[in-house]
Amino acid sequence: MILKSKPIIWTISGADCSGGAGIAADIKTGHSLNVEVCHLITANTVQNSQQLISVNAVATDILQQQVDALIIDKKPAVIKIGLLANKEQVFWLAETLLTLKQQLKQQATYLKIVYDPVGQASVGGSLSTLSTADLKPLLPLIDIITPNLAEAKALAEVTKVAINEPCDAKALAQAIHELGPNTVIVKGGHTELENNQDSQSNNCIDYCLHLLPRKLSNQAIDFIEYQLSTARIDTRYSHGGGCSFASAISSFLAHGYLIRDAFTLSKAFINQGLAVHQSETDYYGAFTQLGWPERPECFPQICDEFSQAQKLLAPFNTLNLAEQTKLGLYVVVDSIDWLKKLLPLNLNIIQLRLKNIPSDELEALIIQAVQLSKNYQSRLFINDYWQLAIKHGAYGVHIGQEDIQAADLNAINQAGLRLGISTHGCYEFLLAQQLRPSYLAIGAIFPTKTKDMTGQIQGLENLSQLLKLATDIPIVAIGGISLQRAAQVWKTGVDSIAVVTAITEADNPEQAVADFQDIIRTVC
16 A cells, blocks of 8 residues: 655744744644654754743754755645744745745745744743844745734834724734735734633634735735634643644645635644643643644634624524435536426435526526426525525525625525535635535535636545534535545535536436435445
């Protein structure tokens, strides 16, 4: 058996002789998240649980020798940066990263850089005296920067930026972005209770600003905000937590996760480690790395503007399945002719996905589809066109992530329609689950002919991980599921398998339906 090689990350940071932070935390985190970690030590620190005694910088020529050795056979997918001891290291690192990015890009490898801007030791004392001005050569090369609130204030030079009280994480993130990093995550774990953005519930709020520059005539910049909330965990076993968060982000990115999912999984990873020693406050100990986060209670709540606006939404109607009955096969079709062919097969659920239909024809087709479905037991979902689905009394509506925020979910709910939502990864799954729909779809499990899902292919392993976070809402797997792949997908424990071309391009669609149903009935 040939094992798949692990992704490789490099960590460029300081060594903590007390074993909690810096290189030690990065190695423990990376190994617990199944990545290979190579390390370059920028400084040997002398510290314990009481005080920081000294910071002893390593010469840049030694660091360069290590880079030259590693790049031959340990090329990184991600480089995580922590403690930089002096300006000489900053200038060396900026030149080195620029060279590495250009070199690896020629080999079709797009190196990501994560920077944890370490300023103060958690026991007190300054690890670095570098100012924002000193870091300016480096910051434009950074993809993701992960300061806590104090570090963010220092980077943003908060006295020069209008920051509201309590401290505005968004304004800080925008100020830091202007220095160069594309993505800024301001961690809320160090926020004092009286300044916390959610002080009434004593929650920690982590804020992520992910900016996407567009070369448009008006120089517009699109940005995406992600905000996570978790209950504050009272423990002093937190030494190295900040380093571990940044190295967790690096590890998840190295595994191919999008930033929103790496952010969410890293928050769960930190919560999982802190919870081990919850309420142990009499000893300052190292953060505990426990491996891939799986416990639902450790995952954060999504608290962006959209999720907050939907908080009072009542749960959507259920699918009225008999007890212990699963949805089974879910066929997605694009025409009335296909409905006429497949509705008589008495599927539990079917979807009409109409694309590129003239508006003057669309309503008539939906009316026909709804009337046709009333003669059969299949639950008919209309894709996207929720206004027409409401108007003509459809059983349900399915909405994709790109359309969910524009839809009036309260109107859909009050009309009594069921709601299905597409999700692509951990962040969207948690957000959609908070809306309490009738079912959740996860995809694409495999590459698909119907849509370009580059960067969002979930695979069986990620599907299995997401199912551990599921509640009682039925879960539908969709995307590239052929007859040959159906059994392995069904074994993950999903409630339904959704298929498109495996039916619509089959030589005998009715037989293909029967074959899928046979797998669902017999495979455990």
